[in-house]
Amino acid sequence: MTDSQSADAAQPITQIDFARAGVVTPQMAAVAAAEGREPEDIRAAVATGRIAIPANIHHASLAPAGVGSTLEGVPLSTKVNVNLGISGDLADEALEWEKVDVALELGADAIMDLSNSGKTRAFRRALVEKSPAMIGTVPMYDAIGYLEKALIAITPEDFLEVVRAHAEDGVDFVTIHAGMNRRVIESFKETGRLTNIVSRGGSLIFAWMEATGRENPFYEYYDEVLAILHEHDVCISIGDAMRPGSGYDATDAGQIAELIEIGKLTRRAWDAGVQVMVEGPGHMALDEIAANMKLEKRLCHEAPFYVLGPLVTDIAPGYDHITAAIGGAIAASAGADFLCYVTPAEHLRLPDANDVREGLVATKIAAHAADIAKGVPGARDRDNRMSDARRRVAWDEMFELSLDPVRARAVFESAPPSTEGTCTMCGKMCAMKTVNDIMDGLVVDLDAE
Incomplete structure (x- = not known):
């Protein structure tokens, strides 16, 4: 083997190779951005095997994802x-x-x-x-x-x-x-x-x-x-x-x-x-x-x-x-x-x-x-946005925040409510609508048509 061939053989190929060489790859940077972490934290964990980024060199369409947790024990999203x-x-x-x-x-x-x-x-x-x-x-x-x-x-x-x-x-x-x-x-x-x-x-x-x-x-x-x-x-x-x-x-x-x-x-x-x-x-x-x-x-x-x-x-x-x-x-x-x-x-x-x-x-x-x-950073944010949309009875936002927006919208639309802005579970007795009206200074009369 020539010196040139030996040098080529030592070149990093895998994510763990690059991580051990101190290199933040585009895949590591993408995982860091998706998880809201520092790229260096991702690199350090990949170097030890605590995080894996499965990313075949031939998979051109891949959006890289990380699996595992940082060296400090902070988990990536499951x-x-x-x-x-x-x-x-x-x-x-x-x-x-x-x-x-x-x-x-x-x-x-x-x-x-x-x-x-x-x-x-x-x-x-x-x-x-x-x-x-x-x-x-x-x-x-x-x-x-x-x-x-x-x-x-x-x-x-x-x-x-x-x-x-x-x-x-x-x-x-x-x-x-x-x-x-x-x-x-x-x-x-x-x-x-x-x-x-x-x-x-x-x-x-x-x-x-x-x-x-x-x-x-x-x-x-x-x-x-x-x-x-x-x-x-x-x-x-x-x-x-x-x-x-x-x-x-x-x-x-x-x-x-x-x-x-x-x-x-x-x-x-x-x-x-x-x-x-x-x-x-x-x-x-x-x-x-x-x-x-x-x-x-x-x-x-x-x-x-x-x-x-x-x-x-x-x-x-x-x-x-x-x-x-x-x-x-x-x-x-x-x-x-x-x-x-x-x-x-x-x-x-x-x-x-x-x-x-x-x-x-x-x-x-x-x-x-x-x-x-387990405290994944940002995990509760989407739930909080859903809760806020529910408080405002903002149906379209609720559908978009759902894990399955198509199913959520289909279930809602399968039984149209008689009172606008509510659903058929509570109708005009919707707790969200009632409290919103009161907070807006309106008089709530559930007997009125």
Whole structure:
């Protein structure tokens, strides 16, 4: 290698590379502006891994978003992800684009393309080209269709090829289930579970490991995975293959054994100049959530935490966006940085566009409620503006300040009030209108027509 080549190899590529070199990138500046923080505070936290800014060098349409908290422990706003993608049982690309439109309309911070059937690369590339939201994928889902091989015939080199393809296509973060190694599997088998392994990616890797007798390829070849991700500045979202799929299995030996391994993998990724997010549970009782958030932060060195739900009960199919929003609000208020939405269709079928809307709004409510609770700077401002608009009975302002303005206006207009300026809940007995009139010196006579 020549001196010139050596110098080129040392040039910063990833956000964490630049942050450690003392450089505030345009992406860091954008996050600082969006969060109302100083750019230097963002840079310092990115340098240590406390904040991740998933931003593939090929994603030209990206509006960068930060996930995590500053070195002083001041949290960024809680981010929200939408899952979608082409399914083998319902391979309707037009439907998936409808979901994308809903996600972007309602301000999703991230979209994960979980397509798992056929040739998905064209859809993935088009999504990256269109979306200002960060894009995530699970390369393991795509392996069989991309490689056109049976699972047992796939080699570790094949898995790396799929990871490389996703990185080259411009995705900003990839879920890699690298923590479920042989030690974790032994713990799982020894202790047992009610719902076993519910992670789709984790189940596929487990099946491959059992069929081949080999170590998890993403664990065995972790350094090679990191090299690919570093080249394109792809954030690794270390997947929780052993996340609990029922409240009964929460905080068990398998989950914690994997989390310990993920903590080690987090440091290795940072050492390789790769940004990290850590994925978490799952299904979990209310009283276990806060402790799990603290446990992840401790074991994974304060890496940003990305959680699914948690779902706080297992008996609400058709309403799991609510069970997840309850858990998500608690999780984020206790330190989680990123919430993956759950839709009403969870556990039942592939979600449609309306399910996406319902799930995303529920999760955004959870994220925003948590931001108020944990003191994210400026989080309460929008609520205060809404309250002021309600005091003034300024309906158009209320609609615009709503998380879902279209839904809010439609509900209001579905039942026109007989008294102008009110709604049909209280009509002429509207407390806001009554007090406003009195404060303006008017006489209030509710019996008058």
